[in-house]
Amino acid sequence: MNFLELTKKRRSIRQFISKEVEKEKLNYILECARFAPSAVNIQPWLFFVVQSDTKKRELQKAYPNRWIDSAPIYIVACADFEQSWKRSYDNKDHADIDLSIAIEHICLAATEQGLGACWVCNFDPSICSQALELQNSIYPVAIIPIGYYNTELKPSNRKAIEKVVKFI
Numbered sequence: 681m682n683f684l685e686l687t688k689k690r691r692s693i694r695q696f697i698s699k700e701v702e703k704e705k706l707n708y709i710l711e712c713a714r715f716a717p718s719a720v721n722i723q724p725w726l727f728f729v730v731q732s733d734t735k736k737r738e739l740q741k742a743y744p745n746r747w748i749d750s751a752p753i754y755i756v757a758c759a760d761f762e763q764s765w766k767r768s769y770d771n772k773d774h775a776d777i778d779l780s781i782a783i784e785h786i787c788l789a790a791t792e793q794g795l796g797a798c799w800v801c802n803f804d805p806s807i808c809s810q811a812l813e814l815q816n817s818i819y820p821v822a823i824i825p826i827g828y829y830n831t832e833l834k835p836s837n838r839k840a841i842e843k844v845v846k847f848i
Contacts, residue, residue: 693796696750696827712789716782719774728756743803751825760799762817763797796829
């Protein structure tokens with residue numbers, strides 16, 4: 681499938697089936713994240729692959745929405761603010777931008793591999809940090825549940841191109 685087809689196929693999946701994700705597919709997804717671009721190529725990220733039921737239960741306290749329980753894997757994408765690039769003009773930190781690119785690489789790679797994924801940003805970062813025993817400079821940006829699904833995908837409702845693109 682070409683890139684446009686892949687982007688049209690990607691959805692936020694919130695219902696997973698109990699089927700283990702193959703190690704090869706998981707490694708492929710992580711390799712795609714590793715090669716995501718970042719400001720000045722600093723790569724200010726750390727990815728935690730959470731598979732144990734114990735750690736998943738701890739993270740579920742940070743995001744108590746029950747649909748996440750069905751995912752066999754969570755990838756927690758964290759930013760390292762001590763390493764991230766800051767723009768000299770206004771000291772704008774690019775860690776969140778860099779992580780956003782890597783997270784979307786994860787979601788697209790999961791889609792390509794026949795898996796579902798979802799960005800979860802509405803969670804308690806302090807509970808997540810405690811569960812992962814993060815250092816102060818490491819901050820959790822998103823939890824990405826990943827797994828197989830069997831729900832029928834509905835067409836994505838997108839704005840018309842003329843609403844989001846202006847040629848000047």
